[in-house]
Structure formats: C-alpha cells, structure tokens
Amino acid sequence: xxxxxxxxxxxxxxxxxxxxxxALERVVERTVFLEPNPAMLIWADHDPFAWRAAIAIYLGxxxxxxxxxxxxxxxxxxxxxxTALTAVALVAIVVQGAxxx
Amino acid sequence: xxxxxAARCAEGEAAAKGLRFAEALAAYRAAIATDPSxxxxxxxxxxMQDLEAHAEGGFAPLARLEAVRRDPKKAADLAEIEAxxxxxxxxxxxxxxxxxxxxxxxxxxxxxxxxxxSIAAFEAAAQDQGGDKVTRALxxxxxxxxxxxxxxxxxxxxxxxxxxxxxxxLLVLVKKAVLREQLREGAIAVLxxxxxxxxxxxxxxxxxxxxxxxxxxxxxxxxxxxxxxxxGGAGAALVRAHGGGDGRPFLWLGLGVLAILAMGRAWGxxxxxxxxxxxxxxxxxxxxxxxxxxxxxxxxxxxxxxxIGL
Numbered sequence: 001x002x003x004x005x006x007x008x009x010x011x012x013x014x015x016x017x018x019x020x021x022x023a024l025e026r027v028v029e030r031t032v033f034l035e036p037n038p039a040m041l042i043w044a045d046h047d048p049f050a051w052r053a054a055i056a057i058y059l060g061x062x063x064x065x066x067x068x069x070x071x072x073x074x075x076x077x078x079x080x081x082x083t084a085l086t087a088v089a090l091v092a093i094v095v096q097g098a099x100x101x
Numbered sequence: 102x103x104x105x106x107a108a109r110c111a112e113g114e115a116a117a118k119g120l121r122f123a124e125a126l127a128a129y130r131a132a133i134a135t136d137p138s139x140x141x142x143x144x145x146x147x148x149m150q151d152l153e154a155h156a157e158g159g160f161a162p163l164a165r166l167e168a169v170r171r172d173p174k175k176a177a178d179l180a181e182i183e184a185x186x187x188x189x190x191x192x193x194x195x196x197x198x199x200x201x202x203x204x205x206x207x208x209x210x211x212x213x214x215x216x217x218x219s220i221a222a223f224e225a226a227a228q229d230q231g232g233d234k235v236t237r238a239l240x241x242x243x244x245x246x247x248x249x250x251x252x253x254x255x256x257x258x259x260x261x262x263x264x265x266x267x268x269x270x271l272l273v274l275v276k277k278a279v280l281r282e283q284l285r286e287g288a289i290a291v292l293x294x295x296x297x298x299x300x301x302x303x304x305x306x307x308x309x310x311x312x313x314x315x316x317x318x319x320x321x322x323x324x325x326x327x328x329x330x331x332x333g334g335a336g337a338a339l340v341r342a343h344g345g346g347d348g349r350p351f352l353w354l355g356l357g358v359l360a361i362l363a364m365g366r367a368w369g370x371x372x373x374x375x376x377x378x379x380x381x382x383x384x385x386x387x388x389x390x391x392x393x394x395x396x397x398x399x400x401x402x403x404x405x406x407x408x409i410g411l
Binding site: 051054055058061062065068069 | 324327332335336339343
C-alpha cells in the first residue's frame with residue numbers, strides 16, 4: 001500500500017480502537033470505580049467525559065501506529081482488521097450507551 | 102463546694118507534675134466527690150481514668166517512665182535509655198511497660214540513630230500482651246515505617262503476621278508492599294534476561310555488518326521511534342493536563358518501549374521468519390513492555406499503582 005493509503009488505514013484503525021477504548025473505559029468506570037453521588041459533589045477537577053475521551057484518543061493514537069505498520073505490510077490484513085474493528089466498535093458503543101450510559 | 106473541687110483539681114495537677122501519681126489520683130477522686138458539676142471535673146475524670154489505667158506496680162513504673170518522657174535531654178541520652186530499657190524488664194505487665202518499650206524504641210530510632218536496637222524494642226512493644234491495643238498497634242506501625250525505610254518489607258510482613266488482628270489495615274498495606282517488591286524483582290529479572298539477549302543479538306549484528314553505521318538504522322525504524330515518542334510524550338502531556346500529574350512514568354515507558362522495539366528488531370534479524378521464533382520474540386517483547394511499565398510507575402510515582410489495587 002502507498003504511504004498516504006497506509007497512513008489513512010492506520011488512522012481509521014486507530015479511530016475504531018478509540019471508540020472501543022471509550023466504551024470499555026465507561027464500562028469499567030461504571031462497574032469497578034463507582035462514581036460519588038453527584039449531589040454531594042460541589043466541584044470536580046475534570047469533566048469525566050472529556051477525560052475518558054482524552055484517554056480513548058490517546059489509546060487510539062497508539063493503535064494507529066500499529067494499524068499503519070499493518071497496512072504498509074499487508075493491505076488485505078489491514079482491510080480485514082478494519083472491518084472487524086469497525087463492527088466491534090459499533091456494537092461496543094451501542095451496548096455501552098444502552099446498558100451503561 | 103465549687104471552689105473546693107477546683108482546689109482538689111489543682112492539687113491533683115501539682116501532684117501529677119511532681120510524679121506523685123497516687124496522690125494525684127486521690128486528689129482527682131476527691132474533686133469529683135466534692136462537686137461533680139464543677140468546671141474542672143471533666144478534666145479530673147479523664148486524668149483519673151488515665152491514672153487508673155497506668156497504676157500497675159503502685160505507680161512506680163509510671164513515675165520511672167515519666168521521668169524520662171518529660172525530659173527531652175534524658176529521652177535523647179543513651180545511658181538513660183539503656184537504663185530505662187533494663188528497668189522496664191522488671192515492670193509488671195500493663196500499659197506502662199508497653200509505653201516504655203515504645204519510648205525506648207523511638208529514642209533508639211530518632212535520637213540515638215540505632216535502628217537495630219529500635220527494631221527489637223518495637224517488636225517487643227508490639228508483642229507485649231499486657232499493653233493496650235492502641236500502643237501495640239502504634240508500635241507495629243512505627244516498626245513498619247522503620248522497616249520500609251530500610252527496605253525490609255518481608256521482615257515487616259513477618260512482624261505484622263505475628264498478630265494479624267492487631268492492625269488489619271496495616272497487614273493489607275504490608276502485603277501490598279511485599280507484592281510490589283516481588284513484582285519489582287520479577288520485572289528486573291525479565292529486563293535483565295531481555296537485555297542480555299538483546300546485547301547478544303546486537304553483538305551478532307555488529308559482527309556481521311559490513312558497515313557498523315548501518316546497524317542503528319537496521320534496528321531502529323522511524324515508525325518505532327515515532328511510536329515510542331508518542332507513547333511517552335502524549336502520555337506525559339495527558340497526565341500533566343489532568344491536574345498536573347507526574348508525567349515521568351510515561352517518559353520512562355516511551356524510552357523503555359523504544360529499547361524493547363530495537364531489541365525485538367535485532368532478535369527478528371537473528372532468528373529469521375520462523376513462526377515459533379517470531380512468537381517467542383513477540384512474547385518476550387510483551388513481557389519486557391509490561392516489566393518496563395511496572396518499573397516506570399513504581400520507581401517514579403507508585404501512587405498510580407494504588408488505582409489498580411497494588
């Protein structure tokens with residue numbers, strides 16, 4: 001695959017991983033680290049959504065490097081991975097949004 | 102009545118100040134009996150209860166302890182502390198003996214800089230069944246602080262496990278510290294093996310290279326360097342943005358991952374394209390990254406580990 005194509009494939013794979021990472025973060029947060037009662041909070045350091053999104057983007061960015069390497073070496077494998085990861089991301093974010101918003 | 106009670110309280114205070122504890126106890130009791138509603142009675146009652154709890158041996162042990170405890174010069178004098186340590190072995194079982202052991206231990210640790218003797222005294226205080234639970238738990242907590250300072254976490258666990266019910270929260274803390282030490286030793290062992298294997302692979306590459314200047318380019322790919330830079334730089338920037346957290350673990354992680362990627366590349370060039378060899382190489386790299394991630398956090402800001410129960 002040509003360089004711009006590999007970069008785009010890497011970015012796409014990274015984006016899919018970022019969505020999966022966000023859904024997983026939220027699930028872990030809701031099941032393991034229970035939030036304090038919002039009524040008891042006067043002030044919070046950070047917007048939890050922004051923080052979750054930043055971590056998800058960071059992880060997606062890391063995955064983009066792997067995606068780029070895969071696409072440069074085997075475009076077919078990258079295409080298969082992108083299809084699978086997109087499907088997983090879609091299911092993950094819908095399930096998380098519906099069950100653990 | 103009120104004035105008489107206040108006078109008894111003052112007598113009690115004066116007697117306690119002069120280490121005449123039996124007299125002080127009698128004065129406090131008299132104050133309470135004279136006027137239970139007097140202003141000083143609540144203080145008198147607290148002092149009376151405290152003295153009753155330290156009355157073993159007819160107050161002679163308490164007087165001996167207080168003579169040292171109230172005088173900062175004596176509490177920092179080796180001869181005085183050694184004399185108290187000898188005397189307390191003759192004290193009857195009770196709170197005073199455990200408190201005296203604690204005082205001796207603190208003096209050996211802080212003022213006299215003799216940690217070995219301090220450890221023995223703390224152990225004796227924690228195991229003194231006659232002492233109250235708070236004093237014994239305090240002795241155990243201080244012993245843990247001293248052991249931790251000396252890097253003796255396994256010995257500390259043995260100390261705490263002698264009586265697991267004395268300080269259950271401390272036991273959990275010490276167990277975590279031991280687990281961390283075991284993980285640290287494991288991580289260092291993994292990295293030592295990987296470093297040796299990486300050095301061997303690198304030496305082989307250097308020996309076979311026509312031009313040694315080609316070797317860095319062979320093992321360090323631009324993509325790998327960019328990935329390590331991203332992992333360290335973006336991670337550090339992210340935690341700095343998150344309330345000014347410590348970014349050093351990410352920087353060490355980035356550097357470590359860069360080294361692991363270079364070693365992995367060198368192994369790959371050595372072992373070739375055989376599937377088993379590549380799987381072994383990948384497993385070694387994963388173990389190396391996990392070891393580096395743990396050490397990067399544990400050596401810089403171990404508070405991050407608490408978030409994952411370590």
